């Protein structure tokens with residue numbers, strides 16, 4: 576069935592959406608269509624697929640499913656990666672137009688915005704979205720605002736309803752990167768956003784085995800513009816990747832429920848640990864974003880960031896001492912990953928040097944805690960700047 580997510584609880588919708596229409600002996604799952612072109616004769620009718628860079632039947636169940644989950648019947652668009660979707664959405668800023676983008680956005684997003692600004696393609700106004708007044712000022716005359724919440728990797732919770740309303744009053748297009756929350760925890764279109772983008776590489780596909788991006792909008796005209804970008808720039812997903820992402824989506828509710836519960840527990844324990852100077856997780860009552868998160872989100876997610884009292888050296892040693900957590904970039908998979916984000920030169924300078932991002936998977940909470948506790952014990956004597964244990 577292709578039906579509407581609103582008929583069902585979202586944890587049912589992820590299982591039921593994007594199925595082939597029932598027919599006797601029919602397959603339960605959509606087929607993978609490996610064809611670069613489609614039969615046609617005469618002038619193509621509107622909606623005809625024509626060629627597999629324009630449309631592929633394997634994308635369609637995923638595109639209808641993500642749209643229903645985000646609360647619209649306008650089909651979403653699948654892209655080759657999250658960044659291909661980000662790129663298409665950012666290009667909704669007209670040439671020479673003004674884009675408002677948080678400095679501490681996902682590093683690919685802010686990197687692309689800076690690149691476009693340096694080339695003169697757009698005027699970039701960098702903001703701290705936690706400062707609503709300053710962001711409101713930056714919105715004067717703006718064409719587009721980019722928002723991400725909770726942010727990667729700082730886990731800041733942005734006041735999406737307030738900023739969306741301010742942007743709409745000024746006629747700016749609002750794009751929200753919903754990668755961290757997924758539509759199971761946050762539905763920005765309902766709060767007035769024009770476009771939602773996802774790195775489906777993360778929680779949606781969920782198994783660290785595929786790169787894929789998604790964009791969703793309620794507006795047919797915006798969808799047509801994004802689709803044109805995808806077709807002409809060629810950032811299309813392969814059929815197998817689209818199929819894998821839909822396969823991953825089937826278990827997203829289960830995976831997220833489990834990982835989120837574990838993350839809450841680990842965040843509470845980490846906050847008590849003497850080697851940790853700060854835990855960033857909106858689910859902690861002490862977190863500055865907690866009240867906003869409670870108002871805006873249906874769950875606090877499965878990423879937690881910690882800062883180590885011993886600085887970058889302690890953070891690197893901590894990552895190196897973990898055994899069950901895999902040191903790797905990315906997040907949202909079934910396996911727990913860990914990374915000191917500033918090891919990347921492209922990471923925004925707003926991110927503290929000692930910040931370690933933990934993406935919590937679906938392993939048993941006590942195994943994960945035992946690994947964290949042991950690795951923290953190994954580094955708890957390291958003091959900032961020395962790189963050595965204090966004797």
Ligand SMILES: *Cc1c(COP(=O)(O)O)cnc(C)c1O
Pocket residue numbers: 656657658659661681683723727752754755773774775776777786787788
């Ligand atoms: C990973 C990520 C992206 C980029 O997605 P890719 O699939 O790696 O291209 C964009 N936004 C956020 C928040 C991400 O975490």
